[in-house]
Amino acid sequence: MAAILEEIISHKRIEIESLDAQQIIRSRKTVSFRARLEDAETMAVIGEVKRASPSKGDINIGIKPEEQAAKYVSGGVDAISVLTDKNYFKGSMRDLEAVKCAVGVPVLNKDFIIDERQIDRAYLYGADVILLIVAALDDETLKRLYDYAGTYGLESIVEVHTEEEMERALAISPELIGVNNRDLKTFEVDIANTERLLEKYGDAATHFIAESGIKTEADAVRMRDAGASALLVGETLMRAEQPGATTRALKVPRR
Numbered sequence: 350m351a352a353i354l355e356e357i358i359s360h361k362r363i364e365i366e367s368l369d370a371q372q373i374i375r376s377r378k379t380v381s382f383r384a385r386l387e388d389a390e391t392m393a394v395i396g397e398v399k400r401a402s403p404s405k406g407d408i409n410i411g412i413k414p415e416e417q418a419a420k421y422v423s424g425g426v427d428a429i430s431v432l433t434d435k436n437y438f439k440g441s442m443r444d445l446e447a448v449k450c451a452v453g454v455p456v457l458n459k460d461f462i463i464d465e466r467q468i469d470r471a472y473l474y475g476a477d478v479i480l481l482i483v484a485a486l487d488d489e490t491l492k493r494l495y496d497y498a499g500t501y502g503l504e505s506i507v508e509v510h511t512e513e514e515m516e517r518a519l520a521i522s523p524e525l526i527g528v529n530n531r532d533l534k535t536f537e538v539d540i541a542n543t544e545r546l547l548e549k550y551g552d553a554a555t556h557f558i559a560e561s562g563i564k565t566e567a568d569a570v571r572m573r574d575a576g577a578s579a580l581l582v583g584e585t586l587m588r589a590e591q592p593g594a595t596t597r598a599l600k601v602p603r604r
């Protein structure tokens with residue numbers, strides 16, 4: 350595991366000690382991102398609320414998450430990702446809740462999930478989708494958490510960066526796979542990673558989401574041509590003067 354991921358996960362282990370197992374009333378219906386993807390005529394865009402990151406430090410600290418999310422919605426965004434980790438990304442579960450109250454599109458709880466209690470919390474705060482990072486989980490835990498999320502109607506984006514992780518992800522037949530273009534060992538970002546992996550695995554029966562380093566319409570076209578049906582975009586939208594217009598520009602027609 351990359352050193353930064355290992356460090357984040359050790360913080361998560363401490364964080365989850367304070368989370369109680371809860372009896373949760375499962376009355377809230379989640380909003381499906383997969384259904385939206387299947388209906389889309391353009392590349393789907395997941396706009397991310399990302400105040401800061403380990404690789405870039407502070408990006409846009411002062412924003413109100415619900416206002417930022419509303420700007421993405423004005424550009425036709427298909428889902429909002431909210432980074433809820435506090436130590437490394439300066440986010441919170443309150444950010445997620447504020448976004449969920451402000452928008453109707455699916456909301457992704459972007460965090461480093463290693464335990465069922467984080468999934469309980471994601472549902473409680475209004476998530477529709479969670480992220481499961483293959484590099485942070487063994488095979489048994491990955492499958493267990495994937496299935497557990499499904500009991501809430503939560504969809505999981507199973508994130509990979511390498512071929513080996515892709516093989517491990519495909520073994521559980523997930524409906525959504527995120528291909529991260531960021532190498533967490535070096536922080537180097539190269540969108541050719543999605544092209545490389547999808548050249549080999551693009552025919553798999555799943556939806557591929559290209560994550561990280563997407564800046565321009567030309568990048569969106571490259572990801573579409575590689576076989577991705579969605580983009581996850583953080584920094585570009587967080588720094589954009591007009592996040593709505595930037596979102597719209599990335600929604601290139603599907604092939």
Ligand SMILES: O=C(O)c1ccccc1NCC(=O)[C@H](O)[C@H](O)COP(=O)(O)O
Binds near residue numbers: 531563582583
């Ligand atoms: O962004 C980081 O520095 C980072 C470091 C360690 C673990 C995860 C990290 N990022 C999380 C993400 O996956 C990105 O926020 C997401 O893909 C959007 O990336 P970008 O559009 O490049 O901001």
